[in-house]
Amino acid sequence: MTQVLVLGGTGWLSGRIAERWRDAGAQVTCLARGRRTAPEGTVLVSGDRDQPDVYDRLREQHWDEVVDVSRHAQQVCEAVNVLGDSTDHFTYVSSMSAHSDDVTVGLDESGPLHAAAQSGDEYDYGAQKAAAEQAVRALGERALIVRPGLIAGDGDPSDRFGYWAAAFARAGADPVLVPTLDDRFAQVIDIDDLVELLAGDRRSGILNANGESRPLADVLGRIRSAAGHTGEVVEAADEWLLEHDVQYWMGERSLPLWLPADMPGFARRDNTAYKASGGRLTPIDDTIRRVLQDERARGLDRERSAGLSRAEERALLLELAE
Template identity: 70%
Template sequence: MTQVLMLGGTGWLSTRIAQRWRDTGAEVTCLARGARPAPEGTLLLRGDRDDPHVYDALALRDWDEVVDISSRADHARAAVAALGDRAAHWTYVSSVSVYADEMTIGLDESGPLHEPAQDGEEYEYAAQKVAAEQAVSALGERAFIVRPGLIVGDGDPSDRFGYWAAAFARAGDGPVLTPVLADRYTQVIDVDDLADYIAAEPRSGFVNAIDDPRPLAEVIDLSRSAAQHSGEVVAADDDWLEAHDVQYWMGERSLPLWLPHDMTGFARHDTTAYRASGGRATPLEQTIRRVLADERARGLDRERRAGLRRADELALLAQLT
């Protein structure tokens, strides 16, 4: 039986990956420190990756597959040092955020990277991912580095992609605020597609695991259609939104997926390697319908990690119009 070690396994993406490996018939062990349960049919081991002895028992056995999604380079390095000799294959889930060039359209896996994080430096997501990639890459042909873009789907804890379906659904026949959408793009991967891709046959090298770029206007129109919104859509330009403290991309008081004009390449990466290695893409309409159902279940007016509160959106619309 295939032995899989999931470093994590109780979070949003890692749970999906553990489930996919389980469904292939593998015996899955999840190492996690939180209070959340591991997927049914997998084994949960409680452990803190800051503990230098956390891998002691795991290093006593061989693993056909190790999967790590950590965003801390020290965690990735320690895992490779402790378990690298016992792993037949190692998958590290990185991010397209590792690329230093955010303007070039169609950048493939050979694009320049940010400088890797150094011990003691202030935490910076992209630099940590680059340093973690370096640690895993030391395993050579046994290493596979997956670089997803924005991961989307039901249950998304970041609240970014689902904001638009929720915003149109909560507005009903009222207005919805958007940025000016001309020449704006977004690029996502469904969480289930990513999990399926990772829990497949072993691969090596580096792959941008992401669907093809889509005009942001198309994504927002599909979200509006799914929500059956019948109100006005009001667009504001970048300068106006910035002057009124509306943030790009993510976070409180943001318009998610909206990117600055100097990031023309961030959401337009090359996907050739992903497609050629068996990666698939769920039709975006299906993902949006699933996301909208999840947004309704969780509450359209709930506190969000990304997007505008409806009261704030209406206040901005009143100033704009």
């Protein structure tokens, strides 16, 4: 039986990876702190990856596959050092944010990366991912590095894609606030497509995993149509939003998927290699329908990790109309 170790396995993405390997007939072990449950039918080993003895129960076993999703380079380095010799294949889930060039449109896998994180760079996401990639590349042909873009799907704890489904659905016939849409783009990959790749055949190399780049106006229009929104769509200029403490991309009091104008390449990456590798691309309307159903089930007015509350949105719309 195939022995798979998922470093994590209890989060949104890592849990889906563990489930997919389990469903493929593998014996799956998840290493996590144990604050959340591991998928049914997998084995949970509790441990803190910042502790030196965390791999003591795992290092003597042979692993056909190890999957790591950590954003902390030191954790990934330690996993490679300790488990590398007893592992046939190591898959690391990096990020498109590892690329340092957010200007070039059509950037592919060969694009430049951030300088590897050093001590003191713990909160520099791109640099951490780049440093982790550096460690994994030492495994040579036994390693696969996958750089997904924004991951979309049901259950997403980041609320970035799901925010818009909720925003249009909760507004009904009332207005919805959006950023300036002209020359803005969005590029996502469905979580099910990504998981299928990560739990598939064990290739090597580096692969940027992304869906098709689309105008942000098109993406929001499709979400609006699926949600049945009939109200006005009100655009606000970048400067006005920033002056009113609305943030780009993610986090509290943000407009998710909105990017600065000086980052035209971030949501327009090349995905030729992903498609050539057989990577699946779920139609975006199918992803939207699934996300909208999930947002309605979880509550359109719930507290979110990203976006605006409806009260915040109404206050901004009123001020914009003055």
